[in-house]
Amino acid sequence: MADRDENNENMVIVDDDGEFDDDEDGEETSTAPNVSVAVRIQEFPQECFKDTAIGKGAFFCEACREEISVKRSTIINHINTHKHLSGKEKLHQKAKRERDLAEVLRAYDEENHPIGETLSMNTRVFRLKVVTAFMKAGIAINKINCFRSILEESAYKLTDRTNMAQLIPVVHQEEKKNTLEELTGREISIVFDGTTRLGEALVIIVRFLDSEWKIQQRLLRFLLLAKSLAGEEVAREIISVLAREDTGTAPATTRKLLDIIANSEAKLKIEIAATVDAGEPFVKKTYSLEGDGPLVLEAYDAIIELENCVRLMHMPNVTQISSELAATDGPDQRDQEQWQD
Numbered sequence: 001m002a003d004r005d006e007n008n009e010n011m012v013i014v015d016d017d018g019e020f021d022d023d024e025d026g027e028e029t030s031t032a033p034n035v036s037v038a039v040r041i042q043e044f045p046q047e048c049f050k051d052t053a054i055g056k057g058a059f060f061c062e063a064c065r066e067e068i069s070v071k072r073s074t075i076i077n078h079i080n081t082h083k084h085l086s087g088k089e090k091l092h093q094k095a096k097r098e099r100d101l102a103e104v105l106r107a108y109d110e111e112n113h114p115i116g117e118t119l120s121m122n123t124r125v126f127r128l129k130v131v132t133a134f135m136k137a138g139i140a141i142n143k144i145n146c147f148r149s150i151l152e153e154s155a156y157k158l159t160d161r162t163n164m165a166q167l168i169p170v171v172h173q174e175e176k177k178n179t180l181e182e183l184t185g186r187e188i189s190i191v192f193d194g195t196t197r198l199g200e201a202l203v204i205i206v207r208f209l210d211s212e213w214k215i216q217q218r219l220l221r222f223l224l225l226a227k228s229l230a231g232e233e234v235a236r237e238i239i240s241v242l243a244r245e246d247t248g249t250a251p252a253t254t255r256k257l258l259d260i261i262a263n264s265e266a267k268l269k270i271e272i273a274a275t276v277d278a279g280e281p282f283v284k285k286t287y288s289l290e291g292d293g294p295l296v297l298e299a300y301d302a303i304i305e306l307e308n309c310v311r312l313m314h315m316p317n318v319t320q321i322s323s324e325l326a327a328t329d330g331p332d333q334r335d336q337e338q339w340q341d
Contacts, residue, residue, distance in 0.1 A: 040070040063087030101125045108170050126156040131167045141165045179218050200225045273317035281309045
């Protein structure tokens with residue numbers, strides 16, 4: 001559309017968006033859209049735009065966390081980008097996550113009636129997310145006052161570090177719930193370790209593959225002990241942890257562990273000897289498959305190499321233990337035949 005300025009012979013070109021372009025003589029004219037931020041937001045109600053009054057002619061896209069011009073063509077190009085679409089999906093996940101946290105807080109309120117339960121749920125969910133972020137980052141909660149000014153910008157109000165620390169049991173409860181959902185029905189490997197000096201720490205970790213075939217690990221137990229544990233004590237502790245229903249590993253994993261412990265001493269000696277003799281190639285292939293290369297091809301090659309390695313492997317420890325046991329009255333003929341197989 002073309003309009004003529006009453007005080008000037010120059011032609012001013014105005015497009016359908018109410019945006020001014022250069023005139024025919026190349027004179028500089030306004031390129032700022034003649035449309036308010038509120039109008040543009042109403043035209044795109046399905047988008048996550050917000051008027052933050054940051055500046056004239058721009059508004060804020062919550063999905064992409066950046067300012068966007070109110071020019072229609074700019075908006076259309078922006079909402080079709082992969083960045084914007086993935087950002088909207090993350091916002092939907094964030095909203096679902098916050099609803100889940102709200103349910104956790106309501107359940108916690110019914111049992112404990114903590115301080116601040118009368119506050120708005122949005123404020124409490126924000127505080128819970130802050131506490132969770134601090135714990136995941138390994139930052140002490142007593143440092144939270146150092147971050148209050150920046151965390152409260154354009155967000156909800158926090159409270160004193162003592163009151164914030166009261167949300168730690170809620171975080172613990174939510175982590176237990178998430179771990180239960182992740183581990184239920186999965187094949188897992190159990191990793192445990194501890195120190196042998198005074199004031200031993202025993203750690204039990206499980207590792208598994210998620211739905212995207214990425215290796216994940218979760219901490220199930222961290223114990224501070226007055227003295228180191230013997231082998232049987234460690235086994236009992238592992239079984240007691242895995243037998244709990246809130247770990248998601250019971251009862252199949254527990255049955256397997258109990259079966260191992262119930263084996264005769266002779267069988268355990270053979271199994272340990274076989275682990276010593278044949279464990280190295282398996283460990284090496286496990287580490288090699290943790291890289292970022294083409295996993296399918298690498299796994300196939302690794303399995304073929306392991307098959308050939310085990311078929312031709314010399315196992316001196318197994319041979320020695322088998323000979324020693326064969327000379328005693330411990331194993332029967334059936335056990336010896338199983339070892340030879």
